[in-house]
Amino acid sequence: MLEINKLSKTYDGGKRSLTDVSLIAKEGEVTAIIGPSGAGKTTLLRSINQLIVDDSGEILFDGQDIRKLNHRQLKKARSKIGMIFQNYNLIESLTTIENVLHGSLARKSTLAGVLSLYSKDEKQEALQLIDEVGLADFAFKYCSDLSGGQKQRVGIARSLMQHPKMMLCDEPIASLDPRSTTMVMEILRRLADEKHMMILINLHQVDIAKEYADHIIGLNNGRIVFDSATATATDRDIENIYVSDAPVAVG
Numbered sequence: 001m002l003e004i005n006k007l008s009k010t011y012d013g014g015k016r017s018l019t020d021v022s023l024i025a026k027e028g029e030v031t032a033i034i035g036p037s038g039a040g041k042t043t044l045l046r047s048i049n050q051l052i053v054d055d056s057g058e059i060l061f062d063g064q065d066i067r068k069l070n071h072r073q074l075k076k077a078r079s080k081i082g083m084i085f086q087n088y089n090l091i092e093s094l095t096t097i098e099n100v101l102h103g104s105l106a107r108k109s110t111l112a113g114v115l116s117l118y119s120k121d122e123k124q125e126a127l128q129l130i131d132e133v134g135l136a137d138f139a140f141k142y143c144s145d146l147s148g149g150q151k152q153r154v155g156i157a158r159s160l161m162q163h164p165k166m167m168l169c170d171e172p173i174a175s176l177d178p179r180s181t182t183m184v185m186e187i188l189r190r191l192a193d194e195k196h197m198m199i200l201i202n203l204h205q206v207d208i209a210k211e212y213a214d215h216i217i218g219l220n221n222g223r224i225v226f227d228s229a230t231a232t233a234t235d236r237d238i239e240n241i242y243v244s245d246a247p248v249a250v251g
């Protein structure tokens, strides 16, 4: 389980981007975070693995407060947290399998990583994951030659090489066409259902959130303005997330 308590963040010289954000996300569930542009969705997601350092609060994951970990402990905790980006963050000049193998670096020594030393088992696992995301025919193709939807599936396979318990997905379908969107969302849904993973996903597409998420969290002006199981969320509730008159929190 992931439990966030009263998380706040003010960027240097900026306004407060998160104010007292508290939420719970569970294994086996897809949790969608929705809200208008600038609401704080990316800040929240990146605070969870401390890519953005927040100001105060608690982030309890895997039995520990991520905010209190030292460098080594944080590296270990991050290895259990996969991250999927809107712009894929792949190395375009490498092949699919090379990018996917990079995902195992989180679990290896720096030297083994630098030397790109991968075991036979790791190579087999990478091929298996590439197959699971439907890219078996593209394993040895350069990522620069793949479509956006294919690149995002490489990104997911790379994250899975980490053996994560949780996946943080920051607008993973924002640049994709409807067919690729469906493929990516179905893979994420399957990871929750079959691998019991915790999936947190920032989305702009409300219809996609309603179709695939178990749980919807609404952010507006850095505050949680909605938090409910998808099944009981009405269209009116969802609309209100966007028109919310949550006060602008000035840091």
Ligand SMILES: Nc1ncnc2c1ncn2[C@@H]1O[C@H](COP(=O)(O)OP(=O)(O)OP(=O)(O)O)[C@@H](O)[C@H]1O
Binding pocket: 011, 012, 014, 015, 017, 035, 036, 037, 038, 039, 040, 041, 042, 043, 044
């Ligand atoms: N590096 C930064 N320095 C200063 N302010 C920032 C920085 N990054 C984000 N912000 C501000 O923090 C607020 C929240 O931004 P954030 O990117 O988290 O929102 P978002 O909901 O993800 O938006 P979008 O949907 O447009 O991606 C915004 O007001 C933004 O301008």
